[in-house]
Amino acid sequence: MKEQSKVTWIEWRGSHPSQMESGKAPDKNDQYGKNRVMLLVNSSGNRALLANHLRPYCQLVEPNDPSLKPESFDLAIVDMEGLRQWQKQLLDAKQREEPVFLPVVLILSRSELKRRFKTFWDLIDEFILSPIERREFTERVSMLLRTRQLALTQRSHLAYLVNHDRLTGLPNQTLFMEHLIDSVRDASILNKQVYVTVVHIPLARTMRSLGHYGLERVVANCSTRLNAVLRDEVLLARLTTEEWGLIHRPGETLSRVLEICRRIQLLADEPIPVRGEHIRLAPRIGVGIYPDDSSDANGTLECAMAALSEDKGPAPVFYSRRIQHEALRFIRTESKLYEALEKEEFELWFQPQVSFETEKPVGVEALVRWRLPNGELAPPGEFLPVAASTGQILRIDRWVLEKACATMNAWRDDNIGLQRVSVNVTVEDIDAPDFVEFIKRALDQYQLPPPSLELELTETTFFKSSPANLEKLNLLRSEGISVAVDDFGKGYSSLNYLHKLPITTLKIDKEFIENAINNPTSAAIVETIVWLAKKFKLETVAEGIETKAQVEFLRSLGVTTAQGFFYSQPIPEAELREWIKYYR
Known part of the structure; x- marks a missing residue:
């Protein structure tokens, strides 16, 4: 590097930066090309030089937000002047993204390495000395981006495992509650109701007679059938071994909720074959309503589960007595209409x-x-x-x-x-x-x-x-x-x-x-x-x-x-x- 007017100028070693060693243009569709790189280089000349080299490989992004949101970039490249300006924001972004890796690369001269680099150990993940060997620069940046993508994939996989039922792949109770809290919040703003349905399917006898394998086959089959009859009209989750939860859209009508309950009751019509046996299902349904039964998400779910304690056969049971009366009138009217x-x-x-x-x-x-x-x-x-x-x-x-x-x-x-x-x-x-x-x-x-x-x-x-x-x-x-x-x-x-x-x-x-x-x-x-x-x-x-x-x-x-x-x-x-x- 050459210092002129206190600006450190970047120089390339080796072949021209616009060409690969092999003479082939980079593949813009490879994994590397999908990453976002933020250039925090103060010198316009140096920034242009790096941008021309990186543009064929990846997406270049600008620091539009002073806080440098970590979700807006996958790698940051800084020089010493840029590091002084963005040090705090970069450190905050890395801390907010933990434990996922968010790499920062520093470009500096050998003299700067001796004098200044040790004070940035907590922030800098890789440094590159100038003059820069173009191929080495490309490989280091590529390695850091691959490491970043691996960390993101592992985080996504871990988040999936934490929030989903292992056997059925359905959201578990933790993720169910997150969605229910969001639905209740939206409903409170819109002044609408949210129906929460809990489906209980007794499986204790299946466990005793067919063991874990039989239980898992029945549970998987129940979940598949529920997904088929509900057709993405509600959020379906597995809450416990024998219970599934449904969140209806805010503002859903009682008649639509009853129609969905009617579909769930169809599970009893066809047995599930397991190891030569035919397991008959007997779903029971409890319904809680926000804000009629409770003023928050947890309370509404508890009301739906409490409604299950009343053994009234296959008909859905509402925690609210008023709604229960309306639902029974609806069900009886429907039954009589078939005969009319x-x-x-x-x-x-x-x-x-x-x-x-x-x-x-x-x-x-x-x-x-x-x-x-x-x-x-x-x-x-x-x-x-x-x-x-x-x-x-x-x-x-x-x-x-x-x-x-x-x-x-x-x-x-x-x-x-x-x-x-x-x-x-x-x-x-x-x-x-x-x-x-x-x-x-x-x-x-x-x-x-x-x-x-x-x-x-x-x-x-x-x-x-x-x-x-x-x-x-x-x-x-x-x-x-x-x-x-x-x-x-x-x-x-x-x-x-x-x-x-x-x-x-x-x-x-x-x-x-x-x-x-x-x-x-x-x-x-x-x-x-x-x-x-x-x-x-x-x-x-x-x-x-x-x-x-x-x-x-x-x-x-x-x-x-x-x-x-x-x-x-x-x-x-x-x-x-x-x-x-x-x-x-």
Whole structure:
């Protein structure tokens, strides 16, 4: 090195620094090239010289953060001036990274080695004397980076062993609690609930009869099956020999939690073969809820485990009595719904739709009602969400559509004079591969022209529909079947789908109708929806009309059709016939 103006200049010995001894360019995809090297060399000339040599081999990073975060680089190269400036930050970075190796290389002259190097033993891992032999420099840097990568790999492997179950590879209770603490923190910020589920599978008899080998085979099989049925929807961990833990996403609904519990109960359906024996599983499920049951993560897990102490069979047990009551109601409703169709407990009721122009009934909306064995009607808001979350809505909706078509056929034979019947459909209905064929078959069976049927979909249904489903709706629309957007204005309300989707009718949400007379904002929204409908040549149906003032306001805007209690509540078919006679 040559000292000029107190700057130590780096010189190369041997071949030109831009070439390898063999004359081959370095492989930028090798392990060395994936490392990050930070140059803390004050002289711009020296920094450029080193950068030109290292750039083909690795990623060069700049000290953007004054604290030198250890995760931002894998090796630091300094000269004496850089060492004076960054000594404290480098030492802090190495200490924060312990026990993982974070190498620091010092480039200095022989005279500097004699005078100064001994004071930096705690910081410097390797020093290189200038003039630098290029090949030696490359090999030393490469060796330090390999050592760094080995240390990182060992740390990752050790962390995995500490935080995962050896047999199943699932997170253990330590890692489970870390995730649960994070979930509870997020939920507290978002003001949401977190469900924690503990699954207990008794395995003591398996251990006594089949030993450790048999126990391990059953445990591994249980974990594989749980992973398969849960499908990454929750965090699954093995807590103890016989217990697995689940963390549900913050804000998950009770119905979704119960649906996941139902999948877990399916483990009991198929035995596990071990050494010629067939081991039957009997999972029991306990659920704790943050913040209903506890204000912290540990307490919530303890509540889920405490719920297991109540032996109530395979049904999930909630620590919260209120939630337990809701869960039992949900489970019993689901069970009864399976029997309702076979026992013909469903009824089809109708709410009339009246033309503003002629003041005559022009159609009806078909609505399902469930009459219990005691003669009482189950509230639709109670049983329809259960049907939707358990997959039974498809059977119910198909029953409604067939029944509506059959009834419409009878009305046509009796000259009732109604033009169409509206039927609600969901994403699940449209997802069915035979959705289009089913509707066409129903129309053919009851000899109905396509315009006599209208399909009602919510805005959410439209936005959840895949391109394939939208193609189905387009096909039905091309056949002459009407498509209505229910509760328009309450959801996404995009001009884009008014233009692109096969819509014929907008049903204005009853919330806007209810407030239109006394609330200028609601009135303006209704006026805008009607204006949009006219521009797009769509019909409009005003839902939830209850007063004469609302009727006059909506008629003045040019709304097409009226629907609401002002005309009639939903009524059975026999009463509808009498209503039509009276209204006319």
